[in-house]
Amino acid sequence: MVDIQFAWAIGSGVSLNQDLECIIDVVKRVDPSFSAVDPVEIDAHIDIARRAASENGKETFLLSAMRLFALSGNGHTRLIPNDAISVLPLRFVAIGPSVYLTAASNQFAELAPRKLLGVNGVSVKGIEKASASFLAGTPQRQRVIGPLLYAWPAALAHLGVGSVGSHTQYLLQDADASTTTIRVANADTVAASELYPRNEHGKAEPIWNHTGFVEFHHVSAHGAVLKLPSFFDPEERTFPKAIDKAAAWVDAHKDRCLVIDVRGNTGGDFLVTMPLIEAIARNTWSGGCAVVVDKFTFSAAIVFVALLKYRLGSRLTIVGEEMGDCLRFFAEGGLTELPSSGALVRYSTALHDWEAGSVDQTTPPEIARMIVPVRRLDIDRDWFSSPFDAAPQSIVYERLVKDLAHL
16 A cells, blocks of 8 residues: 555644645545546535535535545545434445345334335435435446435435425335335434445445355355455455465365355455465366356455456356446555544545556556456346345355356
8 A cells, every 4th residue: 555645734623624625635636536537627626615614514515525526436536424424314225226225223123124216205316316426436336335325314405305394205115016105303313334334335234244254155066155255354364364265165166166256345455365366267167157246346356356257258257236346446545534524535546457457657566466458347147136035145145056057
C-alpha cells in the first residue's frame, strides 16, 4: 500500500469545512481515479459541498460529498456515510435483480424476508435511477451500496422520495406475491453501522459469521465445494495457512467437479491466494470447474476470478451474476475518517488494469508483476440464491453441482 501523507492537520475544534478540506485533498491531490474527470465539474460539486458545510447541514453535506466522489466512476473511491448517520431499523439488500428486506428490528422483524416494491409511492427502479449519481462505481457496485439509501430518510428526501409527514411508507411483497404496506416513524432510527456494514457482503444479517477464510463442503462423490468468504486478514497470519490447506484439499479432490464460491467476498490480498490458483490450474478437472460470483464479489476477489479465467480459459465456468466492478479500476489506497462528521473516505492510489494487462506509474511493482490481459469476464450461467429459498446451504450447493454436471 502506498504511504500517503495527507495535507491536512486536524485540530481540537473541527467543522464540516475541515471535512471538506480533507475531501478536496483526496480528490485533487491523492486519488488518480479523478484524473479523467473535468476539473470544472469537480469544482462545481465542491462548491455545492462547501455551501452545505457552511450551513452545517451534516446529512446534506455527506450526500453532496457522495456525489462528488461518485464523479470518478471508481468503485474503490467513495464517501462511506455509514458510521456518521442514523437510518430506519430496516436492512435492505440487493439480491439478484431485486431489493429485499432481509432483517429488521422491533415490530418489523417477522416481515423479513420480503421483496421491496416501492418507497413512499416511488418504485425501486425509480429510486435506483434517482440515486445513481450519488453512488460509486459500476451499476452493479451501485446496487451493492445503494440499499442504504432506502432506509435513510434524509437521503430519500434529497432524492425527491421523501415522506409526507412523520413516517416513511414501504410496499413489500412476500414469496406468494402478496403485498404488505408498512409505515415507519422517521424518528425511529438506529446507527446505520448496526444494519449496513461498510464492506457490504449481501448476506441477510449485517454481521456475517463465516467460519474462516476457507470452508470445505463435500457435496457428493461427484462434486465438492470450496467457499472463500474473504481475503482480508489484517494480521497476515491465518490467511496464508488457510490458502495452503485449501491448495492441498484441491489436489486431493481433483477427480470431482470443483465449485469455488466467492459470493460476498469483498476482497483483501489476492497475492496470498496464488498457491491456490496454481493448485486449481494444474489439475484437469474432468468433472468440471466453476466459480460462483455475485455483485458483492469485489476488488481482490474479482482479481482471483480473473486470474483463474486467464489460467483455465474455457475450462472454467463462471456462475452467478455480474460482479461489482470491471477489470480496470483504481485500488490500493486506504480509509480515513473525517474529523467532524465521522464519515469515512475510501481513496485509491493505484491502477489495476486486468482488461488490457497494462500498468502505469501508480501500479505497485508487486501488482505490476502479476497483471495479465484477461480481456473480459462473461457470466456463463446466470444464477442466484433467492432469500425466499429456505433450503440449507448444503442443499443449495448440491443443486448447483447437479446443474453444473449437465453443462
